[in-house]
Amino acid sequence: MSSADIQIVGVVGLGTMGAGIAEVFAKAGLTVIGIEIDDAALERGRGHLESSVGRAVKRGRMTEEERDALLARVTLGTDRGALAEADLVVEAVPERLDLKRDVFTDLDRVSRPGVVLATNTSSLSVTEIAALTSRPERVVGMHFFNPAPVMRLVEVVGTVLTEPEVTAAVAALAERIGKTPVTVGDRAGFVANALLVPYLNHAVRLYETGIATRDDIDTTMTAGAGLPMGPLTLLDLVGLDVALAIMDVLWEEFRDPRYAAAPLLRRMVTAGLLGRKTGRGFYTYPAQPAAAGEVPAARAALPGRVAVIGDDTAVLSTACRATGVDVYVPAEVESAEVDPERVDAELLACDLVITEWPPGLEPVAGDARKVVGMRVSEDRLVEVVTSAVTAPGVLAHARALAARVGPPVVVGRTDFLLETLLSVHLADAVRMVQDGYATPADIDTAMRLGCGYPSGPVQLLDEIGLEDVCGALSLLHTRHAESCYAPPALLTELVAVGADGLSDVVPGR
Numbered sequence: 001m002s003s004a005d006i007q008i009v010g011v012v013g014l015g016t017m018g019a020g021i022a023e024v025f026a027k028a029g030l031t032v033i034g035i036e037i038d039d040a041a042l043e044r045g046r047g048h049l050e051s052s053v054g055r056a057v058k059r060g061r062m063t064e065e066e067r068d069a070l071l072a073r074v075t076l077g078t079d080r081g082a083l084a085e086a087d088l089v090v091e092a093v094p095e096r097l098d099l100k101r102d103v104f105t106d107l108d109r110v111s112r113p114g115v116v117l118a119t120n121t122s123s124l125s126v127t128e129i130a131a132l133t134s135r136p137e138r139v140v141g142m143h144f145f146n147p148a149p150v151m152r153l154v155e156v157v158g159t160v161l162t163e164p165e166v167t168a169a170v171a172a173l174a175e176r177i178g179k180t181p182v183t184v185g186d187r188a189g190f191v192a193n194a195l196l197v198p199y200l201n202h203a204v205r206l207y208e209t210g211i212a213t214r215d216d217i218d219t220t221m222t223a224g225a226g227l228p229m230g231p232l233t234l235l236d237l238v239g240l241d242v243a244l245a246i247m248d249v250l251w252e253e254f255r256d257p258r259y260a261a262a263p264l265l266r267r268m269v270t271a272g273l274l275g276r277k278t279g280r281g282f283y284t285y286p287a288q289p290a291a292a293g294e295v296p297a298a299r300a301a302l303p304g305r306v307a308v309i310g311d312d313t314a315v316l317s318t319a320c321r322a323t324g325v326d327v328y329v330p331a332e333v334e335s336a337e338v339d340p341e342r343v344d345a346e347l348l349a350c351d352l353v354i355t356e357w358p359p360g361l362e363p364v365a366g367d368a369r370k371v372v373g374m375r376v377s378e379d380r381l382v383e384v385v386t387s388a389v390t391a392p393g394v395l396a397h398a399r400a401l402a403a404r405v406g407p408p409v410v411v412g413r414t415d416f417l418l419e420t421l422l423s424v425h426l427a428d429a430v431r432m433v434q435d436g437y438a439t440p441a442d443i444d445t446a447m448r449l450g451c452g453y454p455s456g457p458v459q460l461l462d463e464i465g466l467e468d469v470c471g472a473l474s475l476l477h478t479r480h481a482e483s484c485y486a487p488p489a490l491l492t493e494l495v496a497v498g499a500d501g502l503s504d505v506v507p508g509r
């Protein structure tokens with residue numbers, strides 16, 4: 001079969017996703033049969049579709065004639081028997097296996113022999129859904145992203161039973177309707193959710209363990225990594241219940257502690273704090289005005305003298321000097337010695353975390369309370385890291401200094417936030433290549449077009465450098481002994497052979 005064999009498409013369930021999917025097919029000139037559960041739901045579905053195309057006309061993206069022609073290609077009803085003439089049926093009913101079972105058993109009964117049956121499931125097993133039919137070889141996942149008319153990614157999921165020509169025809173059809181397909185096998189989370197959701201979960205863990213505030217976690221990823229939205233804001237948008245369901249499916253599939261849902265995520269779902277849709281998640285909707293009365297960090301006192309220590313003292317000392325403070329860069333000393341100039345400093349700022357301070361420069365003579373980590377990432381972000389014993393007054397000095405440097409300031413405990421959040425995320429992308437599940441190019445396509453990333457994780461990894469990411473992971477793993485920080489074997493191998501990037505991996509190996 002080929003994609004040209006698909007002219008009539010059925011869509012079952014016209015909610016958030018189904019109405020958008022119906023619009024996408026009709027816009028591309030295909031005939032669409034939309035099916036809902038009852039008349040009330042059908043009218044809601046019709047409303048979603050009509051208001052979406054209405055908005056497109058208002059914004060000048062579609063003429064009134066095009067809208068009328070599009071709507072004329074769509075027939076809506078509640079009788080699944082109408083799907084008998086469909087060449088492809090896409091199921092988009094709620095994410096519950098019992099509902100999907102009901103729909104697929106029926107589709108199997110009413111559909112013609114050559115039909116392709118597709119599910120838009122985000123987290124259920126396509127294989128399990130296919131097994132509900134007498135024709136698993138013609139069942140695929142066709143995973144659209146929200147909002148379907150806008151997001152260009154479609155993950156086409158073939159099971160071990162799907163005929164390759166069926167998967168290929170559906171991928172070609174995705175292209176025909178203006179989408180970019182990424183074809184993968186049936187594995188929990190597919191590409192985009194398997195990478196995105198554990199990263200969001202990791203952000204929740206950092207928040208719930210007091211490593212950083214909600215706003216600082218979000219700022220780290222927007223300002224520091226250039227992502228369109230911080231992880232906690234994104235969780236509120238996706239829905240905490242949806243994210244939790246995906247974490248649980250990943251856990252069931254892999255049983256790796258890095259896929260254990262953060263306790264706070266589970267509690268918030270239990271409490272009904274699901275994000276935007278319930279008016280409250282990590283944030284409250286509509287947004288609450290910021291609490292008044294806080295002293296802006298920039299107005300707090302600057303330290304008189306800062307001792308700058310670290311791997312790259314030039315960057316940090318230049319940034320600190322530009323604020324007008326007195327900067328001293330200590331030389332290494334024997335551990336017992338005391339450097340009187342250093343003792344004078346009110347703040348010891350190092351671009352490494354305290355446990356990794358360079359030998360000969362470790363905190364001595366009780367000055368550990370004056371210690372912070374500080375990193376300036378170009379003109380994007382300034383990070384301050386406290387240790388377990390940093391004095392509150394010292395943190396206030398550090399904040400004041402960081403605020404004068406210029407870019408947004410975030411404060412974390414124990415680890416540099418950007419490195420922590422990003423390296424775990426990038427490591428997961430490497431593992432996905434290592435597992436042979438997706439190619440580096442498909443991973444970047446999925447994250448750019450499905451999650452709105454400006455550049456994909458593989459490109460980001462290659463830009464930062466394999467060695468730097470691997471080094472950061474090794475240190476994080478030494479400190480925390482958690483599996484999410486373990487450098488993937490493929491990353492270690494690529495560093496050992498001096499590869500330029502993950503994109504160097506020969507396809508098929």
Ligand SMILES: NC(=O)c1ccc[n+]([C@@H]2O[C@H](COP(=O)([O-])OP(=O)(O)OC[C@H]3O[C@@H](n4cnc5c(N)ncnc54)[C@H](O)[C@@H]3O)[C@@H](O)[C@H]2O)c1
Binds near residue numbers: 013037096099
């Ligand atoms: N919302 C998202 O961001 C998103 C993104 C990608 C995939 N998905 C997946 O898409 C599917 C649908 O999600 P949604 O967010 O659109 O849900 P939704 O609740 O907005 O819509 C589901 C629709 O299905 C209808 N329905 C229920 N039972 C039915 C039946 N037996 N026959 C016909 N229609 C029936 C409901 O009336 C409702 O309109 C789920 O599998 C979900 O995992 C959702």
